[in-house]
Amino acid sequence: MRWLALIWKSLMRSKRRTLLIVGSLILSVFTVAVLQSLLTTLNAVTNNPNSSNRLVVRHKSGLTQMLPRSYEAYLRQQSEVETVCALQWFGGYYQDPRNFFANFASDETTLFQTFREEFGAAGISEAQIKDYLRDGAGCIVGESLAKKNGWKVGDVVPLTGTIFPINPRLTIRLIYKSPKPSDENVLHFHYKVLEEGVPRMKGLVGSFWVRTHRPEDIPRFIERVDRHYANSAYETLTETENAFNLAFVKMLGNIGAIIQGITAAVVVAILIVTGNTMATAIRERTTEIAVFRAMGFSASRVLGLLLFEGVLLVGVGGCLGVLVANLAAGAVRASLGMAMPFFADFAILPDTVLACLAGAMAIGLLATFIPAYAATRRPITEGLRAVG
Amino acid sequence: MNTDRFDLGGGEPIITLRDVAKSYWREALEIPVLQGIDLEIPVGAYIALMGPSGSGKTTLLNLVAGIDRPTGGSLEVCGHELNSLDDDQLAAWRNAHVGFIFQNYNLVPVLNAFENVELPLLLTGAGRGERRDRVEEALALVNLTDRMGNYPRQLSGGQEQRVAIARAIVTDPDLLVADEPTGALDAKNAEEVLALMERLNSEFQKTIVMVTHDPKAAHHAKHQIHLEKGVLDKAVEVNR
Secondary structure, eight states, X not given: OOHHHHHHXXXXXXXXXXXXXXXXXXXXXXXXXXXXXXHHHXXXXXXXXXXXXXXXXXXXXXXXSOEETTHHHXXXXXXXXXXXXXXXXXXXXXXXXXXXXXXXXXXXXXXXXXXXXXXXXXXXXXXXXXXXXXXXXXXXXXXXXXXXXXXXXXXXXXXXXXXXXXXXXXXXXXXEOOSSGGGGSEEEEEHHHHHHHOGGGTTEESEEEEEESSGGGHHHHHHHHHHHTTTSSSOEEEEXXXXXXXXHHHTTOSHHHHHHHHHHHHHHHHHHHHHHHHHHHHHTTHHHHHHHHHTTOOHHHHHHHHHHHHHHHHHHHHHHHHHHHHHHHHHHHHXXXXXXXXXXXXXXXXXXXXXXXXXXXXXXHHHHHXXXXXXXXXXXXXXXXXXX | OBOOTTOOOSSOEEEEEEEEEEEEEETTEEEEEEEEEEEEEETTOEEEEEXXXXXXXXXXXXXXXXXXXXXXXEEEETTEEGGGSOHHHHHHHHHHHEEEEOTTOOOOTTSOHHHHHHGGGGGTTOOHHHHHHXXXXXXXXXXXXXXXXXXXXXXXXXXXXXXXXXXXXXXXXXXXXXXXXXXXXXXXXXXXXXXXXXXXXXXXXOEEEEEOSOHHHHTTSSEEEEEEXXXXXXXXXXXX
């Protein structure tokens, strides 16, 4: 018998209790890991490093209001601007309304330059881009989206419009790979398709995505554009891409505070449950602890064995909780990644795994230490008398 | 019976108590349990500590075994002045010199007989092979070689106590202390356990100090020491 075997056997003396506490730990660690990862994912949406020099120019009154496409010329004239891409959320679906994914009518001539990081520009050839530019009814799709629907270059994708009364039939001209999975769940088609199919959209667009030469150009640009269109029929609201995304996240309420509140509640609850379980388990072994000490085990050695038991118990629960959270993250990516692209990036990151495991270990140590310390400081004779 | 006071035969003392006292405190009230105990127990003695409830016999046993400390006097056991040892040193001393036999056996329920006997050896630094040999030897001595894979719940009371005795002797201690070792056993098993302890004393020269209420059990010892209200009353040599 080795020390670890002794600890393991002690831990398994009440299998039902051990399984129940491990089960509650799995649930708790799973909950904390998933919630913290959700927060990380949402933070990533609003802290996209690729968008450090990108801006969105839209109507001041809201996303449903349009801007004249003629604004594009003014935007291009600004010295800070590298490129401008007109972009309109189309909101169509493929075959079934549940088969929803992000799709946009966009200015095909500047799309690749404006979003060059997202399109993984290195992997796209000039010929492929030309194919897309040549075909007015062409479209481009991300690899994840293509895989999910079994599409390949040359396939025709009929989209059913939900916001606009057209059902464009688009031919896939390019399938792109992107560094981030969320950027692969998108379809773009020529802006002309929308303008020609929907008369009221003639000369209008939902937003302009502007790429500046340098991030430090942004404040000056924002101030100038919004001042230029102030008091016009189409006033603008210019903001960084991250600020634009943050507005969507804010629609969910103060999600950060909610998540941190739930996490704190779960941590306190599991600390109480684990502490109570360990206290009961140690109290039941009062005599056994006294016998160990009578045989020559020092108080500190017994304390060490009990602490290791607590940490092992919580460690097993924590590892399984993280494992289940990882499986759940895969399911979330598969089920929600299309409808809400940022969920395509949903993952239990190593930092979250480490934080969850360290937190679980700390709870194990804290919950075990107090009853274990008290038990090992109790006089041996008192412990032996507890036999009754 | 020979009734000479505290004459436990000659020989080198393994236990020497000088004016040992022990009191407990209940809030501000001091409750003396042992007072002025002077005693020398020679190597190879087999002592039965007897006396009415509350006379201090278990307290005396605990002091000799190093699981309690006196409030006065000095206590030398197996060549060590126990008052001079700190808690960790005392724990190591117990592991090396003392084997415990309890009334309720106190085996660890999640360990089988082999593992229970092996427990004190985990502290000795003995390798796996050496531990196995010593456990098998101890279990053979108590005639339980065929039960080494059994858990306490799969053993009779007598067998459990024999496993506990094997655990007490596996480190080859100089001193065995037993607190009512037959208190939970029927007559037949009690007789077997007492015969085993007698053998450990006569054949293996283990010094044994046993607390018992049972005159039959006490009759197996070489000497009986009687306590009365915390003081030594008399020592009696048992004529067998």
